[in-house]
Amino acid sequence: MSGIYIHIPFCKQACHYCDFHFSTSMKKKEEMVLAIAKEIQMRKSEFSFLDSARSDNKIETIYFGGGTPSVLTSEEINFLIETVYSNYAVIENPEITLEANPDDLSSERIIELSKSKINRLSIGIQSFFEDDLQLMNRAHNSAEAKKCLEEATKYFDNISLDLIYGIPRMSNEKWKQNIETALSFGIPHISSYALTVEPKTALNKLIQTGKIAAPKDEVAQEHFAILVETLEANDFIHYELSNFGKENYFSKNNSAYWLGKKYIGIGPSAHSYDGISRSWNVSNNSLYIKSIQENKLPNETEILTTADRYNEYIMTGLRTIWGVSLDRINTEFGSEYLEYLNKQAQKFLSDDLVFIENNILKPTPKGKFLTDGIASDLFYLNLE
Numbered sequence: 001m002s003g004i005y006i007h008i009p010f011c012k013q014a015c016h017y018c019d020f021h022f023s024t025s026m027k028k029k030e031e032m033v034l035a036i037a038k039e040i041q042m043r044k045s046e047f048s049f050l051d052s053a054r055s056d057n058k059i060e061t062i063y064f065g066g067g068t069p070s071v072l073t074s075e076e077i078n079f080l081i082e083t084v085y086s087n088y089a090v091i092e093n094p095e096i097t098l099e100a101n102p103d104d105l106s107s108e109r110i111i112e113l114s115k116s117k118i119n120r121l122s123i124g125i126q127s128f129f130e131d132d133l134q135l136m137n138r139a140h141n142s143a144e145a146k147k148c149l150e151e152a153t154k155y156f157d158n159i160s161l162d163l164i165y166g167i168p169r170m171s172n173e174k175w176k177q178n179i180e181t182a183l184s185f186g187i188p189h190i191s192s193y194a195l196t197v198e199p200k201t202a203l204n205k206l207i208q209t210g211k212i213a214a215p216k217d218e219v220a221q222e223h224f225a226i227l228v229e230t231l232e233a234n235d236f237i238h239y240e241l242s243n244f245g246k247e248n249y250f251s252k253n254n255s256a257y258w259l260g261k262k263y264i265g266i267g268p269s270a271h272s273y274d275g276i277s278r279s280w281n282v283s284n285n286s287l288y289i290k291s292i293q294e295n296k297l298p299n300e301t302e303i304l305t306t307a308d309r310y311n312e313y314i315m316t317g318l319r320t321i322w323g324v325s326l327d328r329i330n331t332e333f334g335s336e337y338l339e340y341l342n343k344q345a346q347k348f349l350s351d352d353l354v355f356i357e358n359n360i361l362k363p364t365p366k367g368k369f370l371t372d373g374i375a376s377d378l379f380y381l382n383l384e
């Protein structure tokens, strides 16, 4: 199993909270598409796991993320998909996801996309309320959010939408309405995140200068509890801390990542993982294009230590429904790591924040919201 992630580093406007890599200038869009296609080609022999002679080593998922991949034309998207197909072995029905924003999803565009190989849409709704969208500086409005879902559900069965909670001035009632509105479209997958304030964002500046109130942890915690309760009552499975899917609709791309599978990241700022090392491309559009044009991959690589791999497994394992297998800790990382984990987990076990069942460590309902903090306390810090 392996996947290809393609980062499209352009957005129409900058959302106040975002610290992803993107540019709001589209000047280099065409050059970028050509450079991305070339990188797809250049890296085809890089990973031995992409061996077309072995049926279990085919590409199973292709994921267009960003940025806003829906700013590409359908021709550009199809061109990149075909470039993957002509350079890699791909399984028969791969999951091919396009992250898209409502303002790019007119009825015509949705029909066009439904005729392409894209078979999953991940739509950045964030909120159905106008004041929230304005506060976050989203490029779409509430009417566009609803209209695009009405249309998209006619042509796509596999749709995910993103919602943000913990937004200043968002009451519990308003948050419930957002979830109910999302559910009314019958979509099978929801990703939902707390609004976080990253250091170099406009949101941080607006908070520092007193123009916007800072999001409160207690509010986010209440919203999270409402989210879990409402979605579970509507047959969604809470399979990753921020992700809920109906049966058979978990994101295959993201699940593979959380299960520690290998993947190739193409495009500026994209990360790759080959089971031993992690590499990441330069987060600069001009430098990326220049380097690819000179036939040089613009990336840096680090070999992961056992402690890095253990820490990563703790983080992703605790966040997912699959939990952290103590047997796997023992066989893959050794008894020293297992002893360490048992010792570190004691306080969380006695506070009823985690539990062990069938030798699998998982957060309790009470511990779920605190998962990231618990995981970092279980990290192994004695570097090799």
Ligand code: SF4
Pocket (backbone or CB within 6 Å): 010, 011, 013, 014, 015, 018, 019, 020, 022, 066, 067, 068, 101, 124
């Ligand atoms: S559209 Fe997405 S990637 Fe672009 S600025 Fe907004 S949140 Fe960030």
